[in-house]
Amino acid sequence: MGATQDPSAVKVYTVNGEASSSSSSLPDWLTQKRQAKGKGKRVIREQVEGTIELIQHFEFPEASNKIKTTRDGHHAIATGTYKPQIRVWDLDQLSLKFERHTDAENVDFVMLSDDWTKSIHLQNDRSVELHTQGGFHYRTRIPRFGRALAYHSPSCDTLFAASGPEIFRLNLDQGRFLNPLVLQGDGEDIPGVNVIDINPAHQLFAFGVEGNGTVELWDPRSRSRVGILRLPHERLMPLNATALPALPGIDDGTRPAPLSVTAIASRQDGLSYAIGTSTGHTLLYDIRSARHLALKDQGYGMPVKNVSWIEGGSRMAGEGYILSADKKVIKIWNRNTPESNFTSITPARDINDVHHIPGTGLMLLANEGIKMTTYFVPQLGPAPKWCSFLENLTEEMEDQTTRTAYQDYKFIDRSELAKLGLDHLVGTPTLKPYMHGYFVSLQLYDAARVIANPYAYAEHRERMVQEKMEKLAETRIRAKKDSAAGARIKVNKALAEKIRREEERARKKEERKTAKKAKAQTVADGQGDAMEVDEEGGQEKEKEAGEEKPSLLHDPRFAAVFEDPEYQVDESSREFALLNPSSVAQRQNREAGRPRGKTAVEEEEEESDKSSSDPLSESDESEGDKSGSESEDSDDAGELWQDSIRARIAARNTGPKPTRGPSRRDPKVRLVPLQAQQSGRARGADKDATFGQRRSQLGSKGKQRASTQDADVHHTADGVEMTFIPRTTSSGADYDDEPGGKAAQAKGRTKEPRRKGVEVFGAGMEKGGEDPEVEMAESERSGRTKRRQGMRSGSKNTFRRM
Template sequence: MVPDSDSVRVYTVNGAATGSSSSLPDWLTRKRAAKGKGKKRIIKDQIEGTIELIQGFEFPEASNRVKTTRDGHHVIATGTYKPQMRVWDLDQLSLKFERHSDAENVDFAILSDDWTKTIHLQNDRTIELHTQGGFHYRTRIPRFGRSLAYHYPSCDTYVSASGNEVYRLNLDQGRFMNPLVLEEEEDGEILGVNVIDINQAHQLLAFGIDGNGTAQFWDPRSRSRVGTLRLPRDRLMPVGSRADNLSVTAIASRMDGLSYAVGTSTGHTLLYDIRAARPFALKDQGYGLPVKTVSWIEGGSRMAGDGMVLSADKKVIKIWDRNTPASNFVSITPATDLNDVHHLPGSGLVMTANEGIQMSTFYIPQLGHAPRWASFLENITEEMEDQTTRSVYEDYKFVERSELKTLGLDHLVGTPALKPYMHGYFLSLKLYDTARIIANPFAYEEHREKMIREKMDKMAETRIRSKKEPGVKINKALAEKVLRDAEKAKQRAERKTKRKTAAELMDVDEGEEENEEPSRPNLLSDPRFAKVFEDPAFAIDENSREYALLNPSSVAQNSGSRQKTAVEEEEEESDRPSSDGLGGSDEDENEDDGRDVSSDSSAEGELTKFDPRSRPGQRNFRAEEVYQREKEENRKGWMAKKKVNMVPMRPQAGGQRSSDKTATFGQRRAPVASTSSKKPGARRSNAQQDDAPMEISWVPSSGSGGKDDGAGKRRDQSGNEKGRRKGVESFGAGLERGFEEHAELADSDRKGRTHRRKGVRSGSKNVFRRMDG
């Protein structure tokens, strides 16, 4: 398929596709392609690679001429090598037969409506007649022939050759008649007659002269010349060239009997009305090569209309309108040089005879319908067009009702200007563009600025710059948070590695941390979320209400001017040290401590940045360290302000301090008169002694059911001494590790059960057994 600039599609249904020409001959290209492949592989490539409309539509080396019969059921073509004629049956789309000859064919004509009777002009000055049975008769002409035409009313065959004579062979009488002698005038010498045309309307003969640039018209009834057509040499010949090089190489008459198409040796096609001496249209092929074929395309056209002209040289086929010759309806450039082009009347099919093995066939749906014997081509091409067409309504724009109201065209609802479809309308593209410009005059400028900005950004990406985070154009705060979380995860992994040895020695829940899920790619490294940091459409609006609901801590940290709620003020008051004797006021504490409590540089923001809701069970080690440090500093500051010296307590018994460690809490709490209280002025009341600060420590015993006497021995509730159990390690607070070894174990406990249970339900059979008493 070859798309044309005017959206006219050309489908190659036989032969090589256009634009694939090669300097190597076709047979050598095939031989190289088939080298190293089997026969089945070659056949498979031919079937899958191209569409073969007519099977075996080819010659061993090249083809010379191609024509179809008037009944439209057969194709006849001649070619070489060896010189031969081939006939294809179009109803079967295959070769019917081939017939060889002694000399290469120059031209041939079909005498009957079918393929049974033909006449051939050979390059050895012979004329052969062929019938259904084969070769029928052969005769010779004095000079080498150039063209051949058959006049049906008189059964005369006109044969043109070099020189000024046109030979007449009457097939009814079976003999040559007097030839037509073309008269030489002041135009120049006649070197030969290149082409013969017989008008189907009034049977006027037209001869294309070689050498003097003229075309002569003869009446077959009087066998005399009725007119001479002289080509405009000044318009056709280039400056400085010889005037006698202009020749007529192709002629075709239209069915109206008045119009003629004349092809020249300079690559021009002229359209004439025989009532006027000047051409009304001129077409240049562009290559300067002689025109091989010209023909009128009549009937069957869809988009082309009447009066289309086909002109071809050996390089290109051009189909154009007679009224606008400057523009082409379609242009086809085959892969090989052309020898002949034939258009099937009333269809869009064009066949070519060329200098290649395969003969080409092109189907142009816009030119005409497919012939009856190839009607399936229309279904194939329609499916291909549906696959390649972007939109069914190319000249329409689909708009919704809201957009229609924005453009100010909602008053057109219900009129033929709008075509309802689904939830909107189809609007003419021209009307849509006009309305959009009126509604927004700066639409083009905005679009232009956007395109320029995108182009500048694309150019800026190619510049050499310092290394940055790849792909982070927007949401930089989110990217920093992702990197920060990744760094923290790395630090946690390092700390876990350091605690690995201790976790192996102690049977604690450390193993659960080792079984954490494997590391997964984060947002920056995951390609699925690449557009989050590149496309502006995914930019996070930190000022929106939704962002504040999802990230309350970040919003509270960033908005310093926000007023606090009543609950927050109450919580802040409860967190402050009380103003009684224990803690003092905030002002006193700030003055005594010498620092501002509200501005802790090391811990500020650490607790607010941690959100346990994001990952349940996660520990913030940094926050715990800061909390312990602040707790210790506050405790030291409070003790320094009160000037309290903490000393270990001594247990008391009977009003005297004793070294008995088994003293109860009440014995320790009982007041006693110290030696310092005997001094004058040093007496204290019982209340003051009761309120004196005191440090209490509690050490759990090694067992829950006994007491420890301090010598490493355990005592039970009755006071009896009980030694440590062998194989059991105690940590205090009732924590133990290991098991107690028993000297003697029963055989059933040591080896397990050795016989089957009796009187119970079997696990292998769904039955109940009887219980023995």
């Protein structure tokens, strides 16, 4: 038993014969080969596994032509070949009842009674046979080769459609032929009639005509045509088939392409008709309108074999489903939405006839294969009474998986075939083409694989041994550190070690920050005895916070990153090199044996770690006493910058002072600071005073206004009047404010002696000579003792908080 693989689609179960192409099935050549052997337990297992035979011996020696069930629903009758024969199955017993052989192949047949006892058969040699319960009863012939057969029960007339415009009538009550019904068409010759339908509601005859695409409706009481239905020729025919080629001496090539009616089915309401055409279309008509209600295309362009209305039993949408079948596919669709299919079935063999058991979800197929096929669609209707167990069986089969692999054959593609050296067997019976590859015997595949790679077994054995050794290594006793987190780390060990180092560094920084905060708070409050208590309390709080903080190594959401080999980071890939260029360079240097120099970031981090591990110097402590509040502000919790600048300064101050070396001979340029020119009482101020001090003196004594004749005075926004004049020039006496200038001589200043080896140039610049020994204060010598505020660190890429 097979079912469709798409879970969202309608389930279609194959309960007899070969599964459809949408289901998984063995190839025909493999099935026939195993059936030919006919012996062994494997053959029995292959026939039973994944399949079910609903009706025993539901088959013909070569092919089947037509299949029907009796009106009482207890028997199924089918005709087939070869040799031409008729077979009857007892559905209550699910087995073959009997079979009869005929002289000619059957074209069509009709059951005359409610059971199997009386039937009439149309043969392909123009003969008509009547069969009864005892066997063959009577044979007669018709003038032309027959195509279809129908029985009109009120008048006991049997209608035969043949290759011509006549509809032959055989009255079974009188036992003689009656005058035929001659179809006139539209005044043109009719090459034949393909199908006959008798409406069960009002007994109206419908004849499907070949060639002109019409359906003629006849009244059996008046034996005359009461209407004609013309199909839309332009809508159904393809664009490139609008006309037939011209026949010399017969026509001029203006004949339209033939459109034939190949199937007709009338509904029980007496108004609706379903008509199948030779172009693969199915049209729905209401006899009160000449326009079709719906149009369905089978998609293959082949003549429609069967059309039927599915009445009763539908579990999906009640009534209104139509079954249309051509040679390749069966489509079940709703008459209101013909563009979408309820389900579509593609059998493994070409279809000759389809019979749907009314009121159920079971369909019987006559095909070109040996086994006839039976499909069961639970969503279409229930199972018949004679196989009610089928519903329970299909429900159990839904949870089982269908067979998708072969035990005796191996599927390989073309590339693998070339690797094994078997490509020269393409086209021979050894390789069975299937989809994009071939099926090859499993024994041949194993032999070819060993020949192509003689060390395959040795490599496999070595790989298995290595896996076992790794499993044994995991059971060894490890250190406590590894047993906690490293025991489950099987892949990405470098990444795990990096994460562990980062977490350890973050933990140490948090501990140092807590210690600094506790010490700064103790110094500020003057409680030296409580320092140890605060430190211990801070450390305990930090430890508790560290335990509550989740770790990436212990997070179960990321456990697969360190356990599943599928998440192994490929460090040799190009993507990894683009994301981690420094790591790749280090690995290449390590492999080549070249020493690796530390980057600026690594040196600064290492120096920071070393300096942070040294104890604080006494100078830091005294500085902290002087400015405890400032230390507290600079070391607030949550700062991004954690480097200890004070420790560096203390280490530099406690070390040996560098000795001053010999004076450099290269010329030096000493920039002389610009000084503001003062006027009035402010000129007697201190010469070495800064600009801010002079400004305060001006503010205390009163602002001096510059004379209107002083062109060098500039007024600032805050009211200060100033001018900037260089002290010296290249000549040394060009400016009045210089010692040798005119202003200096007028004031009685004496010219300062020029220093030896000093060359004056430009505006207040000198070069040469020796720097005088200048006594520097301790604060100027040691440099800054406080951290800069609002500075950006290039190495840490962070901002310090103001």
